[in-house]
Amino acid sequence: MPLHLPPTISRRALLGGGLACAGIAALSRQHQARAAxxxxNxxxxxxxxxxxxxxxxxxxDRDIRRxxxxxxxxxxNGGSGAQAxxxxxxxxxxxVTLGLARDIDILAQNGFLARDWQKRLPHNSTPFTSAIVFLVRKGNPKAITDWPDLVRPGIQVVTPNPKTSGGARWNYLAAWGWALRQPGGDEATARNYLKTLFSHVPVLDxxxxxxxxxxxxxGLGDVLIAWENEALLAAKDLGPDKFDIVVPELTILAEPPVALIDRNVHNHGTGTEARAYLDFLYSREAQKIGASHYFRPVDPIIITESAWRFPTVSTFDIADLGGWVSVQKKHFSTGGVFDQIYSSDA
Amino acid sequence: MNAAGDNSMIRWGLVIATYLIVGLMLVLPPVVVLSEALREGIGPAVATLADPDAVSAFRLTLEMTIASVIFNTIFGVLAAWLISKYRFPLRGLLVALIEIPISISPVVAGLVWLLLFGTQGWWGTALERMHIAVAFAPPGILLATIFVTFPYVARTLLPLMEQQGRDVEEAAMLLGASFWQILFYVTLPNARWALLSGILLTTARAMGEFGAVSVVSGHIPGLTETMPLHIETLYNGYQSVAAFTMAALLAIMAMATVWLRSVFEARALRLPEPDVQEGGRA
Known part of the structure; x- marks a missing residue:
C-alpha cells in the first residue's frame, strides 16, 4: 500500500526553495556590497x-586617498587567453592587464570596451614592456648564445603552448621574426626553423x-624561452647561483597592454577609481616598482634610472610583423602555421 | 604441511606489499606536504595562515561546505526516501540521474554553470540587468560544489533504506503518524549512521573540490578563492611555505572528517539498528 503524501510537503518544499533562493540572493548581495x-584587475x-x-x-598613495x-x-592571475x-x-x-593586445581586442569585439581602446592611454596602452630572452642553467653548460643554438642536436627547449599562453605567442613570434630577418630568410626558412625548434620542446605547458x-x-630542459621579467625574476630572486640570462642578438619587444572594461565599471560605478588606477601605472612610483620587478618602464626618467637592471637588446615589434589581427589569423588560428608545423612533427 | 607454509608466505608477502603501497601512495604525500610546510619552522608556517587572503579562503571554504552539506542532506534524504519507499515511473532513471556528478568530469560541471549564468550564457544578460552575480561569485561556487557533492548523501542512504523496506513506516502510518513524524521519528533514526556517514563524505568532498570551482571562480584572491584554489595561487607565486601550510591544513581537515566517519561507521556496525531487525521482518 503506497503512503499518501500529506499536502503539507508542497508548502514546506516551497518554503525550502524560497529560503534557498533567498540564501543565494543574500550571498550575491554580500558580494556586491564587498565590491563597493x-x-x-x-x-x-x-x-x-x-x-x-x-x-x-x-x-x-596620498593623492589618490584625497x-x-x-x-x-x-x-x-592566469594565462592571458584564459583570463580574457x-x-x-x-x-x-x-x-584588465593582459599579455597581448589580441586578448583585449576580443573583449572589444564583444562590446566590453571601445574598439579604439589602445589609443586611450599613452604608449599604445602599455605601461611596461618586456623582451623575450633565454634562461639557461648556471654557467651556460650547453653554450647557448643565440637562436640557432636552440635547434642544435640534444638541446631541450621549454616554452608554453602558443594556443593558450600569451607569453608563448611572443616567444614564437620572436623566433619567427628572427628567422625572417636572417640572410636569405623568408617564410619557408622561418617555418623550417620553427618546426625544428618545436621538435626540441619536450612538453608544452x-x-x-x-x-x-x-x-x-x-629541472626540465636546457633553456627556457621567457619574458625577460620572468627570466630575471628566476635568475635573480629564485636561484642566483642556478641560472644565467642569455639575450639573443635580435628579439621581439613584448607589449602587454592595459585597459578599462567600460561595461563593467559602468555596472559597478567604479569608473573614476579604475581610471585613476590605470593612470597610476604610468606614475613615477609605479614605473619604479615595475622596474624593480624587471618590467621595462616607459617613463624616460625611470628608464635612465633603471637602465642598469636591463641588458641592451635590439628588437622588432608586433607592428613589424603586420599587427595582431593578421598574425593571429595566420599563425594561431585552427589550421594556421603553428598547427601545421606542430602536427606534422608529432 | 608444505601447502600451509606456502600459504603463510603468500599472506605475509601480501601484507608487506600492501603496507608498502599504502605507505608510498597514501602516507607519503601528506608527510611530504607537512614537511614542506614546516621547512622554515612552525612559526612562519602558522603566520602565513593569518594573511587576509588565506583567512578569506578558509572562510569561503567553510561557508560553501556548510551550505552544500545542508542542501545535499535535505535533498539526499528526500530523494533516498522517495526512491526506496515508493514505486513510480522511471524510478531507475532517477537513480541514474543522481549519479551523474560522480561520472561527469568536474570541469564539465563547472562549465555548465558558466553556460547558464555567464555573461554569454542563457540567463547571463537577465542576471546582469538585475545586478545579480552568480558566475565568478560565491553563488556560482556554491552551485558547483553542490553539484559535485550531490550524490553522496542519497547514495549512502539508498542501499540501507531499500534493505529496511517500508513495513515500519506503514505501521507508523496506521498508528496515525504524520509524514514528518514518520520521517523524523521512524525513517531517519533507523538510518542515522548511514546519514552521518553520507554527510561527512559530502563534507570532505566539498572542502577539497578544485576542478568545478576553478572554472566558475575567476580566481580572485580574497573574494572567490576557496582553499584548494588559494593553494594553487600561492604555489604559482613561489610562496611554497604558505602553499603547503594551507595544503596541510586542508589535508588535516579532510582527514579529521574521514576519521570521524570511520568512527561512526564502526559504531553503526556494533549497534545494528535494533528497530529494523524487529520491525522490518515482522
Whole structure:
C-alpha cells in the first residue's frame, strides 16, 4: 500500500526553495556590497609580484586617498587567453592587464570596451614592456648564445603552448621574426626553423608560469624561452647561483597592454577609481616598482634610472610583423602555421 | 604441511606489499606536504595562515561546505526516501540521474554553470540587468560544489533504506503518524549512521573540490578563492611555505572528517539498528 503524501510537503518544499533562493540572493548581495570600494584587475600570469606591490602603493598613495578615498585592488592571475575568456564570461574585472593586445581586442569585439581602446592611454596602452630572452642553467653548460643554438642536436627547449599562453605567442613570434630577418630568410626558412625548434620542446605547458616552474623547480630542459621579467625574476630572486640570462642578438619587444572594461565599471560605478588606477601605472612610483620587478618602464626618467637592471637588446615589434589581427589569423588560428608545423612533427 | 607454509608466505608477502603501497601512495604525500610546510619552522608556517587572503579562503571554504552539506542532506534524504519507499515511473532513471556528478568530469560541471549564468550564457544578460552575480561569485561556487557533492548523501542512504523496506513506516502510518513524524521519528533514526556517514563524505568532498570551482571562480584572491584554489595561487607565486601550510591544513581537515566517519561507521556496525531487525521482518 503506497503512503499518501500529506499536502503539507508542497508548502514546506516551497518554503525550502524560497529560503534557498533567498540564501543565494543574500550571498550575491554580500558580494556586491564587498565590491563597493574595491577594484578587480584581471591580469596575466607573470605579474603576481608586480601588481601585489603596485596595488599596495596605490592603496597608500596620498593623492589618490584625497581624491577618491582608499581603494583596495585585487588581482586575479592566469594565462592571458584564459583570463580574457573569464572576463568575457562575466568575471567582474574593472581593468584588465593582459599579455597581448589580441586578448583585449576580443573583449572589444564583444562590446566590453571601445574598439579604439589602445589609443586611450599613452604608449599604445602599455605601461611596461618586456623582451623575450633565454634562461639557461648556471654557467651556460650547453653554450647557448643565440637562436640557432636552440635547434642544435640534444638541446631541450621549454616554452608554453602558443594556443593558450600569451607569453608563448611572443616567444614564437620572436623566433619567427628572427628567422625572417636572417640572410636569405623568408617564410619557408622561418617555418623550417620553427618546426625544428618545436621538435626540441619536450612538453608544452599551458601558461608562462607553468613553463617557468617546469624549468626552475622541476629541472626540465636546457633553456627556457621567457619574458625577460620572468627570466630575471628566476635568475635573480629564485636561484642566483642556478641560472644565467642569455639575450639573443635580435628579439621581439613584448607589449602587454592595459585597459578599462567600460561595461563593467559602468555596472559597478567604479569608473573614476579604475581610471585613476590605470593612470597610476604610468606614475613615477609605479614605473619604479615595475622596474624593480624587471618590467621595462616607459617613463624616460625611470628608464635612465633603471637602465642598469636591463641588458641592451635590439628588437622588432608586433607592428613589424603586420599587427595582431593578421598574425593571429595566420599563425594561431585552427589550421594556421603553428598547427601545421606542430602536427606534422608529432 | 608444505601447502600451509606456502600459504603463510603468500599472506605475509601480501601484507608487506600492501603496507608498502599504502605507505608510498597514501602516507607519503601528506608527510611530504607537512614537511614542506614546516621547512622554515612552525612559526612562519602558522603566520602565513593569518594573511587576509588565506583567512578569506578558509572562510569561503567553510561557508560553501556548510551550505552544500545542508542542501545535499535535505535533498539526499528526500530523494533516498522517495526512491526506496515508493514505486513510480522511471524510478531507475532517477537513480541514474543522481549519479551523474560522480561520472561527469568536474570541469564539465563547472562549465555548465558558466553556460547558464555567464555573461554569454542563457540567463547571463537577465542576471546582469538585475545586478545579480552568480558566475565568478560565491553563488556560482556554491552551485558547483553542490553539484559535485550531490550524490553522496542519497547514495549512502539508498542501499540501507531499500534493505529496511517500508513495513515500519506503514505501521507508523496506521498508528496515525504524520509524514514528518514518520520521517523524523521512524525513517531517519533507523538510518542515522548511514546519514552521518553520507554527510561527512559530502563534507570532505566539498572542502577539497578544485576542478568545478576553478572554472566558475575567476580566481580572485580574497573574494572567490576557496582553499584548494588559494593553494594553487600561492604555489604559482613561489610562496611554497604558505602553499603547503594551507595544503596541510586542508589535508588535516579532510582527514579529521574521514576519521570521524570511520568512527561512526564502526559504531553503526556494533549497534545494528535494533528497530529494523524487529520491525522490518515482522
Amino acid at each position: 570600494k574595491t577594484l578587480l 584581471v591580469s596575466y600570469d607573470p605579474t603576481r609580484e608586480l601588481y601585489h606591490d603596485i596595488n599596495t602603493a596605490f592603496h597608500e 581624491n577618491d578615498g582608499a581603494i583596495v585592488v585585487r588581482t586575479s 575568456r573569464s572576463v568575457l564570461e562575466g568575471s567582474p574585472a574593472d581593468v 599551458a601558461g608562462a608560469r607553468g613553463a617557468t616552474n617546469s624549468f626552475v623547480q622541476r
